[in-house]
Amino acid sequence: MIRIGIVDDHAIVRSGLKQFFSEHVDLRVAGEASTGREAIDLVRTTELDVLVMDLSMPGQSGIDALGMIRAKAPDVGVLILSGYPEEHYAMNLIRQGASGYLNKECEPSEIVEAIRTIALGKRYITASVAELLAQQLNRKTDAPPHEQLSEREFQVFLKLAKGETAGDIAESLSLSVKTVSTYRTRLMEKMGLNSNSDLTYYALKNKLID
Template sequence: MIKIGLVDDHAIVRAGIKAFLTSFVEFRVVGEAGSGREAIDLVRSTDLDVLVMDLSMPGQSGIDALAMIRAKAPDIGVLMLSGHPAEHYALNLIRQGASGYLNKDCDPQEIATAIRTVALGRRYISPKVAELLAGELDRKDNAPPHKHLSEREFQVFLKLAQGESVGTIGEELSLSVKTISTYRTRLMEKMNLSSNSDLTYYAMKAQLID
């Protein structure tokens, strides 16, 4: 029996995934959460084998929660689901410890396959993500500016691009305002941008935010 936790801010999405998963005799959904913060609480309180987690949620997102979940429960398989194409987030999330990355438009059977794979302690690498990993070796120097950000810089960049203040980001990531400001300065330099509105425009153009 594979014990699964579902994390998505839309209850109807969780209900749909749960209905699909419960059609498999080896799957059991044992907990649900609607935010990154609730996901961390779920991991603390529930015996899980796999966490299926949405990437984009209000407040503490799946990206924010991933590092803390990894620190508290390193053996849990964390499968990220996103409405964004794999090329925008997959490699960053895998570097941060995600066990796999799937687009929400994927065939439902692929979710079942991915859950079985990560429950065994392995990573699920879809053909698309494998292609991206191979491509990284060839085009590192020609990668877009956001690809050169560290994981934490990328995290702060996304939050700034979505209009969050330095203070709010500090609270969400449990970091000081000074530290967040340092990350902001650093990522601005790397991306050759000068304002938060520039960040927002860049993120929207690159389809990193809606």
């Protein structure tokens, strides 16, 4: 029996997934969460094999929660189920420890296949993500600037692009304002950008934020 945690801020999505998983004898939903923070609590308090998690949630997003989940529950597989296409986030998140990435447009049967694969301790890589991986290996230097950021830099970049202040970011990521400023300087250098509005423009143009 594969024990699943569902993390999504929409009750209708959680309910739909729960109903769908109940039709499979080897799957059981052991817990639910609606924010990244609740997801961290869920993996701490509940025996899970695979966490199916959205990215875009209020407060602490799936991206923010992933590192903490990896630290607190290294054996739990994490399947990202997101509305964003693979090319926007999959590479960064798989590098950060996600076990698989699916777009919400995928066939429901593919979610089950991914869960079963991840429960065996493997990664679930779709054909399109495999293609992105191959491209990245072939042309390391041509990778988009945001793919060259570290996990923390990527988190800070997304928050700055959404208009959050250094104080807000420091609080949500449990960092000091000085550390956030250091990350900002470093990521600006790596991306060749000069201002927060440049970051926002870049993130919108590359469809990393809505």
